[in-house]
Amino acid sequence: MAANEFALSDLAARLLGTDATLATSLRDILTAALQELIEAELSSTIRAEHGERSPERVTQRNGHRPKLISTPAGDVEVGIPKLRQGSFFPELLEPRRRIDRALWAVIMTAYITGTSTRKVDDLVKALGCDSGISKSSVSRICAQIDADVAVLRTRRLDHQPFVYVWLDATYVHVRENRQVVSKAIVIATGLRADGHREVLGLDVGDSENEPFWKEFLGGLVDRGLGGVRLVISHAPAGLIKAIRRCFQGASLQRCRVHAMRNLLAAANHRHRQVIAALIRTIFVQPDTPTATAQLRAVVDQLRPYAPGVADRLEKMETDLLAHTGFPTAHWSKIWSNNPIERLNRELKRRTDVVGIFPDKASVIRLVGALLVETNDEMIAAERRYIAAASVADLTEQPSELAWPAAPRT
Numbered sequence: 001m002a003a004n005e006f007a008l009s010d011l012a013a014r015l016l017g018t019d020a021t022l023a024t025s026l027r028d029i030l031t032a033a034l035q036e037l038i039e040a041e042l043s044s045t046i047r048a049e050h051g052e053r054s055p056e057r058v059t060q061r062n063g064h065r066p067k068l069i070s071t072p073a074g075d076v077e078v079g080i081p082k083l084r085q086g087s088f089f090p091e092l093l094e095p096r097r098r099i100d101r102a103l104w105a106v107i108m109t110a111y112i113t114g115t116s117t118r119k120v121d122d123l124v125k126a127l128g129c130d131s132g133i134s135k136s137s138v139s140r141i142c143a144q145i146d147a148d149v150a151v152l153r154t155r156r157l158d159h160q161p162f163v164y165v166w167l168d169a170t171y172v173h174v175r176e177n178r179q180v181v182s183k184a185i186v187i188a189t190g191l192r193a194d195g196h197r198e199v200l201g202l203d204v205g206d207s208e209n210e211p212f213w214k215e216f217l218g219g220l221v222d223r224g225l226g227g228v229r230l231v232i233s234h235a236p237a238g239l240i241k242a243i244r245r246c247f248q249g250a251s252l253q254r255c256r257v258h259a260m261r262n263l264l265a266a267a268n269h270r271h272r273q274v275i276a277a278l279i280r281t282i283f284v285q286p287d288t289p290t291a292t293a294q295l296r297a298v299v300d301q302l303r304p305y306a307p308g309v310a311d312r313l314e315k316m317e318t319d320l321l322a323h324t325g326f327p328t329a330h331w332s333k334i335w336s337n338n339p340i341e342r343l344n345r346e347l348k349r350r351t352d353v354v355g356i357f358p359d360k361a362s363v364i365r366l367v368g369a370l371l372v373e374t375n376d377e378m379i380a381a382e383r384r385y386i387a388a389a390s391v392a393d394l395t396e397q398p399s400e401l402a403w404p405a406a407p408r409t
Helices: 008-016 020-046 098-112 118-126 135-154 210-222 237-246 256-264 269-284 288-302 307-315 328-334 338-354 360-380 388-396
Strands: 061-071 074-083 162-176 179-192 197-205 230-233 251-254
Touching (some): 020 074, 162 197, 162 328, 162 360, 179 210, 179 360, 210 237, 251 256, 269 288
Parallel strands (some): 162 230
Antiparallel strands (some): 179 197
């Protein structure tokens, strides 16, 4: 219900941990506040306060009709004003923020289809919506959200070159064929030539294998994505092969955070702190030659007591240092997936409320709603993620092939 209502996810979390008295009080306060706002909107619409005789008045009030609405604070009844001529319905009661509507829709879809968990059932009761949920209302809200998400997922991407692209994946549980399975949510964001970021796309798949990544990245290219110089990712094998085919001429930067986890997994627990400190020295070097020399020196130091770590680090050299081929001022922004990881944490906060999604469409609906709003915020941000002048220099330079070109099949 616009800005006048608490965010669904935050309020739901509060109500789940409070007693019935507080929930009832909150509903009473919300009911009174909504009614006052409705009356104020009506006065503005008909150009007259209640009981006011004015030449500007366009029509007269004619009582109220009751309407029960489901809100994050529970079911509340408000009076919708009736008019002598025409009709009125307050804009205030239009759906909430897109992400809150999406979360509500996913929860209610699970509830009315009988596929909800106890966690979702408890949440529905805490929201006070268990007195009756209209399937048509849920379907209407889903259709509105799906239309917005479809625009995000299918829009053209050839309006500007995207120099840097971040890719990441997170996993959720989804009901499919009467089983609960794990699904990968993949998200792509990119840096435009003007220094602002955009959400490029999202998809949900069974796993992060090469065919899945190839289809996802190929779809971005088909929508006009171009000018890519560097792809930042956790670098699973399937993705590396897909990048070679879809982004010919682009380099791959292996996320240093994921790389560190991978390296320390091969280390003795007693040595991990020292090994981590050694690896971090690679990233404080000022240029490519010194960073390369430092990485090789670290490999030599690790070889006697951590040969497994040394071998892994040696194989990562090219991908781990790809960022050093770009302006130094960009390094802290492009040597890891941190920008998209923050988005994943926000996503996780929402998906944890649901627990198990009723279907794949619900996953895309909730994730897509978050990404639509995130994309709007990225584009409208006053501060550029990276200075436009330094990004423009990259778009004017010819890209050096990091891998031999491979045709898409």
